[in-house]
Amino acid sequence: KQEVTQIPAALSVPEGENLVLNCSFTDSAIYNLQWFRQDPGKGLTSLLLIQSSQREQTSGRLNASLDKSSGRSTLYIAASQPGDSATYLCAVIDNAGNMLTFGGGTRLMVKP
Amino acid sequence: GAGVSQSPSNKVTEKGKDVELRCDPISGHTALYWYRQSLGQGLEFLIYFQGNSAPDKSGLPSDRFSAERTGGSVSTLTIQRTQQEDSAVYLCASSPQSQGFYEQYFGPGTRLTVT
Numbered sequence: 001k002q003e004v005t006q007i008p009a010a011l012s013v014p015e016g017e018n019l020v021l022n023c024s025f026t027d028s029a030i031y032n033l034q035w036f037r038q039d040p041g042k043g044l045t046s047l048l049l050i051q052s053s054q055r056e057q058t059s060g061r062l063n064a065s066l067d068k069s070s071g072r073s074t075l076y077i078a079a080s081q082p083g084d085s086a087t088y089l090c091a092v093i094d095n096a097g098n099m100l101t102f103g104g105g106t107r108l109m110v111k112p
Numbered sequence: 113g114a115g116v117s118q119s120p121s122n123k124v125t126e127k128g129k130d131v132e133l134r135c136d137p138i139s140g141h142t143a144l145y146w147y148r149q150s151l152g153q154g155l156e157f158l159i160y161f162q163g164n165s166a167p168d169k170s171g172l173p174s175d176r177f178s179a180e181r182t183g184g185s186v187s188t189l190t191i192q193r194t195q196q197e198d199s200a201v202y203l204c205a206s207s208p209q210s211q212g213f214y215e216q217y218f219g220p221g222t223r224l225t226v227t
Contacts (some may be wrong), residue, residue, distance in 0.1 A: 031214060032214055032215075034215065034216065036218075041223075042220060042221075043116075043203060043218045043219055043220040043221050044203065044205075044218040045218075046215060046216070046217060046218075049214075049215045089155070091155075093214055098143065098145075098160055098162065098168070098209075098214065099145060099157035099160055099168070099171065100145075100147075100155075100157065100205075100216060101157070102154055102155040102156075103154075104154050105154070
């Protein structure tokens with residue numbers, strides 16, 4: 001059974017810092033990996049999708065990398081802003097199924 | 113265009129009552145998913161519909177939970193004889209699933225509270 005872990009569970013940084021959020025998964029036979037953002041009391045907003053054949057994806061100040069063989073992904077946020085404060089979730093789709101398996105999330109606070 | 117919509121946004125019900133939660137996927141998306149987000153359990157898959165195929169019900173926690181999708185579009189998740197442990201946010205997502213593109217787009221969720 002696929003298990004997804006995110007470290008750290010919570011992170012507080014001053015505005016302007018570059019930061020890295022980590023995601024690991026136990027079964028490397030994934031189809032793709034998706035990073036989401038969730039604001040309190042809201043649904044999930046898709047940030048980046050990495051297909052299993054890709055190594056990274058970029059969108060603005062966000063860069064996500066995927067090392068499928070080692071079961072790891074990182075989300076890099078450059079020049080963090082208070083508006084980046086949210087919970088960040090990573091999730092994988094296994095080759096065997098179509099549902100997303102989620103990590104527990106990293107709760108990010110960017111202080112002005 | 114319009115995203116995934118869910119109704120109601122909040123639902124408070126008494127233990128033992130039945131509830132229905134509705135999801136309107138993005139137009140043209142063939143795949144529809146239900147997930148549940150509860151304290152201490154994180155986000156869990158419940159059920160998945162793809163076109164006219166039989167749904168994947170492997171994530172439903174008990175036989176009190178059921179879902180249907182009419183006309184390949186709108187879906188309803190029904191919880192019978194609700195229990196307090198059913199309190200959670202129920203999220204719906206849809207996906208185009210064309211050419212192997214599986215990105216899922218989520219609705220705002222329905223917050224269910226069972227008293």
